Structure formats: C-alpha cells, structure tokens
Amino acid sequence: MDTTLRGVGVSHGVAIGEARHMGTAVLEPPAKQIAAEEAPREQQRARQAVEAVAADLVARGNLAGGEAQAVLEAQAMMAQDPELAADVERRIAVGSTAERAVYDAFAAYRALLAQAGDYLAGRVADLDDVRNRIVARLLGVPMPGVPDSDRPYVLIARDLAPADTALLDPALVLGFVTEEGGPTSHSAILARALGVPAVVALPGAGELAEGTVVAVDGSTGEVMVNPTDAEREELSRAAAERKAAVEGAKGPGATSDGHKVPLLANVGGPGDVPAAVEAGAEGVGLFRTEFLFLDDSERAPSEDKQVEAYRQVLEAFPEGRVVVRVLDAGADKPLSFLTPADEPNPALGVRGLRTLLDHPEVLQGQLRALAKAAEGLPVYLEVMAPMVADRADARAFADACREAGLNAKFGAMVEIPSAALRARSVLQEVEFLSLGTNDLAQYTFAADRQVGAVSRLQDPWQPALLDLVATAAEAAGAEGKSCGVCGEAASDPLLACVLTGLGVTSLSMGASAIPFVRAQLAKHTLAQCERAAAAARAADSGPDARAAAQAVLSGE
Ligand SMILES: C=C(OP(=O)(O)O)C(=O)O
Numbered sequence: 001m002d003t004t005l006r007g008v009g010v011s012h013g014v015a016i017g018e019a020r021h022m023g024t025a026v027l028e029p030p031a032k033q034i035a036a037e038e039a040p041r042e043q044q045r046a047r048q049a050v051e052a053v054a055a056d057l058v059a060r061g062n063l064a065g066g067e068a069q070a071v072l073e074a075q076a077m078m079a080q081d082p083e084l085a086a087d088v089e090r091r092i093a094v095g096s097t098a099e100r101a102v103y104d105a106f107a108a109y110r111a112l113l114a115q116a117g118d119y120l121a122g123r124v125a126d127l128d129d130v131r132n133r134i135v136a137r138l139l140g141v142p143m144p145g146v147p148d149s150d151r152p153y154v155l156i157a158r159d160l161a162p163a164d165t166a167l168l169d170p171a172l173v174l175g176f177v178t179e180e181g182g183p184t185s186h187s188a189i190l191a192r193a194l195g196v197p198a199v200v201a202l203p204g205a206g207e208l209a210e211g212t213v214v215a216v217d218g219s220t221g222e223v224m225v226n227p228t229d230a231e232r233e234e235l236s237r238a239a240a241e242r243k244a245a246v247e248g249a250k251g252p253g254a255t256s257d258g259h260k261v262p263l264l265a266n267v268g269g270p271g272d273v274p275a276a277v278e279a280g281a282e283g284v285g286l287f288r289t290e291f292l293f294l295d296d297s298e299r300a301p302s303e304d305k306q307v308e309a310y311r312q313v314l315e316a317f318p319e320g321r322v323v324v325r326v327l328d329a330g331a332d333k334p335l336s337f338l339t340p341a342d343e344p345n346p347a348l349g350v351r352g353l354r355t356l357l358d359h360p361e362v363l364q365g366q367l368r369a370l371a372k373a374a375e376g377l378p379v380y381l382e383v384m385a386p387m388v389a390d391r392a393d394a395r396a397f398a399d400a401c402r403e404a405g406l407n408a409k410f411g412a413m414v415e416i417p418s419a420a421l422r423a424r425s426v427l428q429e430v431e432f433l434s435l436g437t438n439d440l441a442q443y444t445f446a447a448d449r450q451v452g453a454v455s456r457l458q459d460p461w462q463p464a465l466l467d468l469v470a471t472a473a474e475a476a477g478a479e480g481k482s483c484g485v486c487g488e489a490a491s492d493p494l495l496a497c498v499l500t501g502l503g504v505t506s507l508s509m510g511a512s513a514i515p516f517v518r519a520q521l522a523k524h525t526l527a528q529c530e531r532a533a534a535a536a537r538a539a540d541s542g543p544d545a546r547a548a549a550q551a552v553l554s555g556e
C-alpha cells in the first residue's frame with residue numbers, strides 16, 4: 001500500500017475500485033494565434049469534437065430514457081447548431097485555436113440566449129455544459145460533471161450538489177470520497193441513500209490520481225491508496241463480519257426491554273423506497289420533496305406529477321407512517337425560481353418555510369397534491385415544515401395545511417435553536433416535532449455544513465446539541481406529543497441509543513443505516529440509554545461525549 005488517508009466516515013461499508021474524479025469547470029483556453037496553414041486542421045478538430053460530444057449525448061440519452069433523454073437530445077442539437085458551427089469555423093479562419101474558437105463562439109451565443117427571456121435564459125446552463133464538454137475533449141482533459149465510465153468506480157469530488165446526484169448511475173458508483181463536506185453534507189446523505197460507503201472531509205482527495213485503486217472504509221474514515229491483496233482481503237473480511245452481525249437483527253426498533261423506537265427511512269422520492277422496505281423501515285420519517293423540484297429550474301412540477309410521486313411513496317407503507325416535508329428550497333438546495341440570487345448569506349436568508357410563505361401558491365400546490373395523493377389510502381400521513389423558527393411560523397404552516405383541506409398531522413422541524421428552546425410554544429400550533437440535527441448543528445455552532453474545515457463543529461455528539469435535543473424532547477413529552485430525529489445523527493448506532501435516552505420517540509435515517517441502528521438499540525435497556533445520555537451531556541466535547549456514552553453502554 002502507498003499510504004492511508006484519513007477523513008470522516010459517513011456511510012458504512014467498504015468499497016474497493018479505481019478513483020474517478022468528478023470533472024470540474026473547464027478553464028478558459030488561452031487566446032493564442034495559429035498560423036493560417038493550421039486552420040483547416042483546427043477546423044477539422046473542432047468538427048470532430050462537436051460530432052463526438054453530440055453522439056455521446058445521444059448515446060447517454062438512449063441509456064437514460066424518459067425526460068433525461070429529451071434533455072440530452074436537445075443538448076446534442078445545440079452542439080450541432082449550424083450557426084454556431086459557422087461561427088467556430090470563422091474564428092479559426094482568423095487565427096483562433098479550435099478550443100478557443102469554440103469557447104468564444106459559445107460565449108456569443110450564450111449572451112444572446114441570456115437576453116432572450118425566461119425560457120431561453122433557462123437553457124444557458126445546458127449550453128455551458130455542451131461547451132465544457134467540447135472544450136474538455138479538445139484539451140484532452142476529463143469531461144466536466146459525473147465521470148463517463150462504463151465500469152464501476154469510486155467517485156472522487158470536491159463536494160456533491162443535489163443537482164449532480166440526479167445524473168449518477170447508482171450501478172456504477174461503488175463509493176464516494178470528497179474533499180469538502182461534513183457528516184451532514186449532501187454527499188454524505190446521498191451515499192447513505194444509495195447504500196454505498198463514503199468518506200468526506202478528506203484533505204488531499206483532489207490529488208488522488210485518476211485510475212488509482214483505492215479502498216474506502218466508510219466506517220473508520222480511512223482511504224487506502226493502492227492496497228495490497230492481503231489488505232483488500234482483510235478489509236473485505238472485516239466489512240462482511242460487520243454486515244453479518246447487523247443482518248441478525250430483525251423486526252421493529254426497540255430497546256432490549258421492549259421500549260419501542262420506530263425506525264423510519266429518509267427518502268428523496270419513489271426511487272429510494274425499495275431499499276427502505278428491504279431494510280425493514282417502519283415508515284418514512286423524512287420525505288425530502290425538493291428532489292422532485294430539481295428537474296426544472298424554472299417552475300414547480302405540476303400537481304399531477306407531484307401526486308404521482310407522493311402516491312408511490314405513500315402506497316409503499318400501507319398502515320405505516322409517512323412524514324412528508326414540504327419543499328426546503330434555498331441555501332444548500334437553491335431553486336432559481338424561488339431563491340433570491342443576491343443574498344449575502346443564503347443559509348441565514350430566505351429558505352425553507354420562509355420561501356414557501358413568500359410563494360404561497362407553491363405551498364398550496366404541494367399541499368393539495370399531498371391531499372390528493374393520500375385519498376383512499378390507509379396510510380398515516382404527516383406533513384411538516386422545514387426551518388420553523390417560532391410559534392408564528394408554526395401557526396402559518398398549520399393554517400396553510402388547513403386551507404388546503406389536508407387530512408394529516410401537521411408538524412414542525414426543529415432545526416433552528418430558537419425552535420428547540422421554545423419547543424413548548426411551537427407545540428401549541430402543531431402536533432409533532434422532528435429534529436433536523438444537520439441544520440440544528442449548523443446554526444448552533446455557526447458552522448456551515450458544506451465546509452469541510454469546520455466538520456469538527458458539525459459533530460452531532462457535541463453536548464450543546466444534545467442539550468437542545470433534550471429540551472425539545474422534554475417539551476414534546478410534557479405535551480403528550482411525539483418528537484423524532486430525522487437528521488443524520490439518527491444514523492449513528494451509538495448516538496441513536498443516546499437520542500433514545502434523551503426522550504426522542506422515533507429515529508429516521510438513510511435506509512442502509514437502519515439494520516445497524518436496530519442491532520445496537522436491541523442490545524441495551526431504556527435505563528442504560530438514559531444513563532448513556534446523561535453521561536454524554538456531562539462531557540465537554542463531542543469526542544468525550546461519545547467516549548462517555550460508549551463506556552456506559554459497554555458496561556465499563
Ligand atoms: C434533516 C434535515 O434536513 P436537510 O438535511 O434536508 O436540510 C436536517 O437539517 O437535519
């Protein structure tokens with residue numbers, strides 16, 4: 001083995017495969033002049049690159065099918081636009097290199113599109129993608145975006161945005177390694193949803209050479225570069241042992257003395273449902289509906305399209321509980337038609353419920369679609385709002401649900417410290433709470449969840465975060481209402497026991513974590529969980545809190 005790198009393990013399991021980098025934005029090619037006799041050869045290079053990129057887009061479209069096919073075919077047509085081609089030829093004839101000519105011709109076309117009103121302006125991103133592909137091909141550098149590969153690989157990226165994830169082929173991605181991001185970043189959440197091992201906040205990930213074999217241990221956070229055969233075997237053996245141990249545990253979530261803690265799944269749409277059912281999820285604790293909105297940057301999906309997606313998820317859990325979160329746009333999940341572009345600090349700006357209250361038509365459309373989707377189904381529908389700050393927010397959301405005629409329980413996510421501190425007041429308006437520990441950590445520690453350098457402060461074991469969880473859970477207990485956790489904290493098996501000890505009533509997580517949490521919970525009594533929670537809260541740091549809880553639960 002060459003070396004072992006250490007980051008933060010965020011999704012269990014081991015992946016061994018070749019590293020493939022997520023291509024970054026294409027650099028501007030230098031504006032150097034070519035001699036007149038080189039022009040024909042450059043023009044031919046440009047034509048070949050355009051044809052190759054167009055053919056590749058069409059081929060990807062054929063593989064993807066559905067709406068993706070239409071988008072990719074439209075991109076292929078953009079690449080072959082005759083006016084653009086003529087402009088590229090002209091620029092080369094007067095001395096540009098092929099890559100520079102493509103770059104400049106697309107820039108001119110881009111400016112025209114951007115001025116041409118809403119619909120065409122929305123195609124600018126597609127045009128940029130086409131340009132980047134052609135320029136990358138001419139420069140001989142990796143294609144931007146998701147790697148083009150027909151063999152499984154380990155994806156290396158700076159970080160992943162929700163929009164990138166739509167293009168990933170889960171059959172090809174063995175695991176993730178990212179340089180940025182913390183345990184609650186989208187890369188981590190996506191890895192858990194796909195059930196692939198992942199390590200985030202790994203300094204130097206960007207320098208791993210393309211094609212190097214890496215072994216990613218998503219439990220320990222270690223990434224071995226060029227592991228030997230013996231090391232590969234040892235890693236695979238340890239991972240198989242861990243897997244066998246958790247597969248032994250079955251049934252609903254409960255402590256060893258029978259205190260029930262329903263284990264629910266976090267899903268982003270119907271595609272995540274099979275894994276949730278297979279893991280034995282007792283329902284859905286967080287349906288992140290924003291993934292349905294990513295297909296079109298201009299407008300909300302039609303009500304019919306929403307009804308279809310919601311219904312597919314609701315139908316998968318007959319008699320079960322499904323908690324749908326209304327759209328959480330803004331900050332790390334921007335949507336151009338809803339999110340202001342000029343906010344100096346989007347995480348503290350108009351996002352989540354704030355966005356929806358500014359766009360009541362979007363909220364009403366979503367609530368009506370949910371009401372229709374649930375019609376005639378025996379499912380137990382709950383609907384909650386993201387980023388509730390206080391009682392006024394909770395009331396506005398409950399009023400909107402009533403206005404839409406929704407027959408469901410209304411709840412509030414607790415992901416802003418003010419909502420945790422005044423949980424009792426929020427509960428005067430809604431029937432349940434769900435702790436979003438990812439954002440709650442971000443706002444409690446003033447630590448951006450997308451920045452790897454502050455991942456220490458994103459650690460959900462920090463006693464200050466546990467105090468806020470306890471405050472909210474106690475308030476819900478006093479009101480006779482439920483208080484779950486749907487942030488990534490719930491997917492850490494040891495922390496799941498501590499959360500149970502703090503009074504949390506359900507745990508929702510990426511499907512792949514459910515067996516691990518179920519197995520750990522089944523080993524301890526409720527009283528042990530409560531003692532572990534008290535020991536963790538008495539500590540002064542995240543690592544100390546973890547060690548203290550571990551000591552109690554292992555009987556030291
Ligand atoms: C569950 C949460 O919401 P998201 O990660 O989608 O922001 C959270 O903030 O903990």
Ligand SMILES: [Mg+2]
Binds near residue numbers: 439
């Ligand atoms: Mg959140």
